[in-house]
Amino acid sequence: MNSRIRLVAFNTFREAVRDRVLYNLIAFAVLMSVAAILVGQISIDVERLVVVNLGLTAVSLFGVVIAIFIGIGLVSKEIERRTLYTVLSRPVRRWEFVVGKFLGLTGTLVVNTFFMAIGVFLALLYVAHKFERADYSVLAALYFIVLEFVIVCALALFFSSFSTPIMSAVFTFALFAVGSLAEDLRAFAKAATGFTSLIATALTHVVPNFAAFNVINQAAHGDAIPARLILYNTLYAVLYSAMAISGAVLIFQRRNLK
């Protein structure tokens, strides 16, 4: 890989690690432990269900919030605070900078998720006392959650390329909310007519479809996750991120830094 991209990515990762990430891991660990202990009071069958549902939902929500805030902090704030002047006056190309930031950011989230996942599995072990075959679907659910984060990072970066830190955070979160209801948007687009249908259909191609990535309930019930779905979701995450990042590159190329 291009060494400059790697440098920017590693530097981004270093900043995130030193800055914020650790605190949320502690909070998460506390939450998981408390939940696991409380859940131990309920009957046996439901324990696993609750731990998986609660744990994965927490990983997903925490992660999205972190992705948004770190993403915004690492890019939008950097652009605002002029730390970029001395970086961009070096042989780094603007697109390399954007891609490097993206990789560093997603790297941070993958590591973050890894540690949170350990928390979930430990809580699961605590309530169920052993691992079962069905726990593979928890791994698949976690993988999908990571894919969701990749998309959110790409979005955060996209908005950072032209917007202020606060507005970037708002837009990214709004798109996450709409994306979670993307299935309904698609249903609406099919049912609507004329101009509304046109707008709705256009939106469904632009808004990320997060519903496809949410298999938390299935993992909680121990259902197997189809391999084709894993492939498609991976493809979709890659394609969507590519879309958002190339948008960010296009905008950032032209941007006049104040």
Added chain:
Amino acid sequence: MTDTGRVTWIAAAVLLGAMAGGALVQNASDAVRLSGQDQHELYVSSPNVLRRLCLGYTGLMADIYWTRAVQYFGYQHHRQSGDFRLLAPLLQVTTQLDPHMLPPYQFGANFLAQQPPNGAGLPGEALSLLQYGIQNNPDQWRLYYNLGFVYFTEFKDYAKAANAFALGAKLPVTNEFMPVLAARMAQHAGEFDTSRMLWYTAYESSKDPRVRQNAVDHLLALRVDEDVTRLEELVLKFRQRTGHNPANMGDLERAGFIRGAPVDPNGKPYRMTTDGRIEVQDPKAIPYITKGLSHPVADSPLRPSL
């Protein structure tokens, strides 16, 4: 081309390509997801929990669930699966979130009550849904109409149907057919005219295109049933007069019983079988007909004529 220019072209190409690719993958992914996973379509099945979860935006949530209910029904209907087990819960959640939304009640009256493959075959659920609706919207004549309709078509309970129509007829704002329907329930329940009036009122009572189309389909089926019944009566008359069955439609025509070849609503002529029954040429094209269908053993060449 400058460095910037080249990057711009590549980034633009990636953006468009990724967008197109993403759309394709989404469609492919649908096939995998929806086939196996529709039992989890409901996400949250308790309306109370849902009401709290959506932080008071119950209206929006109701709209979302209503859209889902319609899409679910359409999808299952298209697949001819006959499996509509989520329809009742979806409609229940919708109406619990927003009891004053009328279309879900009407949708349920039609499509929950009807037998598969065109409905869920759960008239009891349809009744509870409608009763809940009437409780919350006591001045909506359409709901009373729907209630009477379900009693009539699915339960054949003409007394209860008459009661429902009568209550609806008493409302300040109502439809002119309601008192007539109430009256007809008592004596002419089994007649074609009553059914026709019922379905016509169904058509008028709703703006939902699906419900209206359903009513039209039923009206056309009624016409076929009427035609077949009338034609078979004429065949009987012919046999009484001549002592044998007519060989074909032409015999009936020559005997002066009919004028021209009778056709079904799709324009296809009715067929006469060797044992004097009337059949519809293409029954699959006309849903809901109860007459003019061939018997399971009708295609055996050794079957003697009546």
Added chain:
Amino acid sequence: MPAIEILDLEKSYTVGFWRGREKQALRPLRLTIEQGEVFGFLGPNGAGKTTTLKLLMGLVSPSRGTARILGMGVDNPRVRAQIGFLPEQPYFYDYLTAEELLNYYAQLSGLTFKDRATRVAAITDRVGLTEAAKTPLRKFSKGMLQRVGLAQAILHEPKVVFLDEPMSGLDPMGRREVRELIQQLRSEGKTVFFSTHILSDAEALCDRVGIIHEGELRGVGAVAQLTARSQGKVEIIFCATSVPAGLTSLGAEARVNGEMVNAVVPESRQEEAMEILRHARLRIVSLNPVRASLEEYYLEALRPAESRMGAGA
């Protein structure tokens, strides 16, 4: 090949959301700087100095015109391996130490692994940050940050160095060090382009200066020529115990030092002054031209166009 060529570079912004007034930050600028030159870019705050630098760094794109550094267009990334930039009041990544930052920047500038360690150590030493090298940057004072800024600007031995207000935030000691640094850079054959509003620094360091005001270049030239072009004065030292009446009426400023008088008269009145002194039979000790200070030239260049004289490149 000139170090920097600026050809009709222009930048305007639209201010205001709806009406969109156009504000011209930089009127068409034409300037050429040769290699090995130390060029001072003078002007009051908001004159367009930083805008020019940002245009040269490719941080901002021009409304019109082009610029080349070492023959390459400024938007060519390869040119940036040969240049160093110190922005005004620089910000750096808080969470890194000085050493880590310089290492990061060194790598971005393409220094090989072997070179990097030695260069970073050398540069840290040169700017006097060796002790603070492992301290996180968020703990640095303004002066220390300025040094880091200088360090990252010259770390990769660029041929052309751009400094935006390099003396700002420094105490006199620090300013002296920066002056020495610039002189060192010049002796190493590097081109230095720096902006400042401290005239004495410009006078001492620069081969040429350019004065910019309200987005427009008001004057460019070698320091000596510019000051000579404006009205000079001559200093006459003569033996006397008081100032002859005639001199004061010429507009002379005179000072009595015991038995000598120092009188400064405008150059144009030099002959008349000499005549008065000869007439009074006063012995003239010396006659020397006094160079007008750059300050006078500067202030004059800043005046609105109608009342200016002798301005222009």
